[in-house]
Amino acid sequence: MKLNQNIIDMEYAVRGRIPIRAAELRRQGRKTIPCNIGNPQALGQKPITFYRQVLSLLEEPNRIKIERNNQDSHLSDYVLDYAENFLEKMETGMGAYTDSKGPLFIREAVAKYIDARDAKSPEGILHANPEHIFLTDGASEGAKNVLELLITATEDGIMIPIPQYPLYSATIQRCGGTQVNYYPDEENGWTLDREELQRSCDEATANGVNIKAVVVINPANPTGAILDRDSIKQVVEFSLENRLAIIADEVYQENLYGGEFISFASAVKGTDVPLFSLHSASKGFYGECGHRGGYLEVRNLPQVDDNNIPFIDVLFKQASVNLCSNTVGQALMYLIANPPEIESEQYQQFIHERQSILDDLFDKATMVRSAFDEMEGVECFGKTGAMYLFPRLNILPKDTGDFEYCMTLLEKTGLTTVNGSGFGQKKGTHHLRFAFLPPKEMLERVLPEWIAFHKNYIR
Template identity: 45%
Template sequence: MSFIKTPAVPVESINPKVKDCEYAVRGEIFNHAQRLQEELEKNPGSRPFDEIIYYNLGNPQALGQKPITFFRQVLALCEYPALLDSDETHKLFSSDAISRAKKILSTLTGKSTGAYSHSKGVKGLREMIADGIALRDGYPANPEDIFLTDGASAAVHMILQLLIRSENDGILCPIPQYPLYSAAITLHGGTLVPYYLSEANNWGLEVFELKGRLDWARENGISVKAMVVINPGNPTGQVLSESNQQEIVELCRKEGLVLLADEVYQDNVYVKDKKFISFKRIIRSGYREDEISMVSFQSISKGYYGECGKRGGYMELCGFREDVKDQIYKVASVNLCSNTSGQILASLIMNPPKPGEESHKLFFSEKEAILSSLGRRAKALEDAFNSMEGVSCQKAEGAMYLFPRIKLPNKAIEAAKKASMVPDAFYALRLLDATGLVLVPGSGFGQVPGTWHVRTTILPDESKIPAIVSRLKAFHESFMSEFQD
């Protein structure tokens, strides 16, 4: 007698929220790129290109960016404290890296990175971050309002878990948006309430659009709990003006919305007439502390440092009652604590070497070299896209991305339909197969219906940009010719 074996966990039985959520940055295009990379490794020369270039993901060190020396020196000493007892250490490490490592080690449980920390993070490290926030904003920060997390993503999940009770709770979210938000809102059972950024206005945020979306949500029985703002923007690269930020804060105050400020690209601003201003600074300069609730997210993965694999970040709470903060702390405690190496790097990023310290000159030169190069790469790619038929690309003011719009021919759109693909995904897949360049379809971030985009990072090594531009232009010309209406 034979039995038909069935899966222990059939896909039909899993949480439908898991099946419904999507994360385009590591979606099918990325998976196909991984398969092509394996093919190239097994059969060199099997494709019309010799390498896969991943500029789908904000992952700087994967594309050759070097770590900041001071950060890694301090981390190395903290990870292996025995180095502090060696006479050779003073020859290899700067004096301020040694003193900072000793200070950090004194705050760690058991003076070891291998021990659990407080669930909010090591108190001494939170104090260092609070000092850095105060220096940035000109207003004090309370270490007890800071939660160190395994990257900003973990903090976003924690707050959405707190705010969302059911599908009747909505979160205002920009479109285009970093798909973490749409995926997390889906996973936690809420409803994404989209507001569209204005592409014609360099991806500006228009308050009348927000009011219209709030009205729409309420008419449909959705209670909007919070508003996500990404500044500088991902995937769009805009940097909000101070006046626009003030409008957003006032809207959140009037409507009773929690402001979720994704500020992980705060160091990445490339145009002289723009500067990053934190939402905390906007709030503190004009409102009482209890008038507005805000959560600010920061990450060690972005900026000029790009420590993605270390998984560090934090959130700072502003304007939350103590009983609510107690609930957030309870959620943080379920995960015990974030990783200590990421916590250390978060403290260093918010408290880098100061003028007069031994490491400052090297630190400053490394930081400026990275940011200046990113600015040049952004401009080169922006100019390249704007020179291509049917493509328009807004200026990259900050962050790490461009989000060009592509006017696809009708024949290409029909070909995509026949292939059961979204048109911009069809374009991105064809680009990958022809050139080895990995982009993300704009449909993975959301876009105005009937428009098509792709998202690119500006992270490939500067020396490779001319070759990338050449590949892009040659492919695009061939694609447009093939599907010419």
């Protein structure tokens, strides 16, 4: 049977040869430390209690009444009211298909969340339109839909940052388009500048590529870098001048550890640059990867060439073929957009859990960064954001690359990382990506082993 070559050719290093070898080692009884993927609850991060209390009631609505009549119930009236209220608005419950975009009341909540996020931006806000928000099964689905829509032929090019999260290279491949690389400036904290964007665009155009969009991941995966205002401005100006759309992957917008998040929604205000912005329930302090919640927000809808169908209708049609995104993911996006109110009984616990998760992540990133200081030839640039560090390995044994480094690190210490080459990197450089999620005690144990391994390996 002949299969789709585009799918055969797709690569996805995050679940590639190193994690496959790690799984083999585990089957042989070895302990491994999975730092290859941003999957927080797999490494012991506890879910936010409020979210799970509400979700459990949504799935078992009869319990709302039972818990109300139970003097000893551990659920507060606030949680019971919240769940009841949600189900009233949901109308058809959790087991029915919803509107293809997701229920309007959830999209309205998401629009308010976006507005509140951007309210502090110096540009001021342009209200998000709930009709331009699509709830999705994670951000991956939103990204796939947008790329599928934009790529019409092999010559259609999508600019992606190198290094990048391989969802983008894989999906461009799958859709049969052309990947066009641009390179953030590593030594300047992975900032972006107009000249590099233009160089990449001009070179591809000279080779017959028709660039449609530029992908920006902020905070970034795999580098963890947080983009500054100037970098974002440069991307918007570049896109405006070259008539390109921006695909802003902003799934780590709450993983900032003191850094500032500037949304592309605020940055494109006053321009007509089409923007596709993605968010997810998988990341932030929520870490609900398995529940597959997300949204796609579209601004400055472009005209559809040679057709008078409105752009939004095409997106709607695409969403309709999937019927709807899953309802638990939808409910999570509602919970993220609508956290407990300040005066509620749940508020203190919610804030405490949120802060502890974020503080813990930052402490772990700091521990790992300090370990790099003890490794000769290892440099890590940029502010800490997202869930990753992407150190550069300046010294490696002759004729070896980062893949060999990561594989040997796994064999010797059980640490499972991803080689930089899996994300793409500037020619001649070597990196690895480290997801700073394992519990502190585990890091305390393994970091000295890594330092010793490194010393020995580069000798």
